[in-house]
Amino acid sequence: MPIRNRFAELHPEITAWRRDLHENPELQYDLPRTAGLVADKLRAFGCDRVVEGIGRTGVVALIEGKTNRSGKTIAFRADMDALPIFEASGVPHASKTPGKMHACGHDGHTAMLLGAAQYLAETRNFDGTVAVVFQPAEEGGAGAEAMVQDGLIETFGISEIYGLHNSPLLPEGHFAIRPGAFYAAVDSFHINVTGKGGHAARPNNTVDTTLAASAIVMALQSVVSRNTDPQQAVVVSVTSFRTESDAFNVIPEHATLRGTVRSFDMEVRAAVLERINTIARLTPESYGATAVFGFDEEPYPVMSNHEAETEHCIKAALEVAGDCTTDAPRTTGGEDFAYMLQACPGAYIQLGIGKRPGLHHPEYDFNDDVIPTGCSYWVSLAEQRLAV
Numbered sequence: 001m002p003i004r005n006r007f008a009e010l011h012p013e014i015t016a017w018r019r020d021l022h023e024n025p026e027l028q029y030d031l032p033r034t035a036g037l038v039a040d041k042l043r044a045f046g047c048d049r050v051v052e053g054i055g056r057t058g059v060v061a062l063i064e065g066k067t068n069r070s071g072k073t074i075a076f077r078a079d080m081d082a083l084p085i086f087e088a089s090g091v092p093h094a095s096k097t098p099g100k101m102h103a104c105g106h107d108g109h110t111a112m113l114l115g116a117a118q119y120l121a122e123t124r125n126f127d128g129t130v131a132v133v134f135q136p137a138e139e140g141g142a143g144a145e146a147m148v149q150d151g152l153i154e155t156f157g158i159s160e161i162y163g164l165h166n167s168p169l170l171p172e173g174h175f176a177i178r179p180g181a182f183y184a185a186v187d188s189f190h191i192n193v194t195g196k197g198g199h200a201a202r203p204n205n206t207v208d209t210t211l212a213a214s215a216i217v218m219a220l221q222s223v224v225s226r227n228t229d230p231q232q233a234v235v236v237s238v239t240s241f242r243t244e245s246d247a248f249n250v251i252p253e254h255a256t257l258r259g260t261v262r263s264f265d266m267e268v269r270a271a272v273l274e275r276i277n278t279i280a281r282l283t284p285e286s287y288g289a290t291a292v293f294g295f296d297e298e299p300y301p302v303m304s305n306h307e308a309e310t311e312h313c314i315k316a317a318l319e320v321a322g323d324c325t326t327d328a329p330r331t332t333g334g335e336d337f338a339y340m341l342q343a344c345p346g347a348y349i350q351l352g353i354g355k356r357p358g359l360h361h362p363e364y365d366f367n368d369d370v371i372p373t374g375c376s377y378w379v380s381l382a383e384q385r386l387a388v
């Protein structure tokens, strides 16, 4: 069965929810309107249980099938949070809050899972229980970890968990997945460099912090090129360089560098971080400066799809779309669904939305044409995994 007819009927309504979410973006855990709207709709659909406040502002609803001989509960997860970006899409439903924007399509994920929940609550053509999980703080803040620590998996007896993300790199309505490592581990670091400030006209009386910090930036580029196995994918990016002064005639005393590391292997990751630490400490010494290395945001682990559950996703995608890429390239992006996959078997699939501005771009907008495909995928996965 491809797209379900019911989703052709529901398409305008689900599109309206999606655009409403897009107009009203909220960040991280601070989702009073979004989480409230999600919980209200789930209750209106007649879900058997709706629980708010899991992982601070996450929402979980249980939908029971017409039978429960399997005694199994499988979970589908959508993320609800937006990004601190000024929207430049120019669409009629653009963000009404300057500086906040649904630039990663989590509005689309939330709307599609709501649509699937409505259908599953109407039809209940499955044996067991479906848990729909709406997560806060995917864009930093590790909302998935917060939900897991709050007992998501044990409280609801979840035995499999599945996630989905839209992709502007894939053709509209096309699915892509891979078993094993799929999204990179994410580390964010800072390096605080201290020299001796003074007059820029007399640098010999100072220890030039800017020069020492610049040397660190240059030296860090040797970590991937000279210290890492060429077969291993690793990224080291320095993304911020700040001093306390923006005067042209002052050599500042302090500089702060920030950056990120992306990797797919825990041993490689540890070696890279150790190497960055060494470079950060020793490079400034040769300039007479000192530096301290530290971590910022909580790291996200590698997101690894489980083998059997990846196969289940492929089967559902094939039923809906007729084909599915099964060896999707790994992405150096991060995804905190990694925490859910560490706690429970499961897998995460990409759904193409066709070529448009990339994720996190100020002109990005979710493609509402894929809503019936995304909703049908969730329903197929439910009815296949919990076959009556």
Ligand SMILES: [Zn+2]
Binding pocket: 104, 139, 359, 360
């Ligand atoms: Zn994102």
Ligand SMILES: [Zn+2]
Binding pocket: 104, 105, 106, 138, 165
């Ligand atoms: Zn995202």
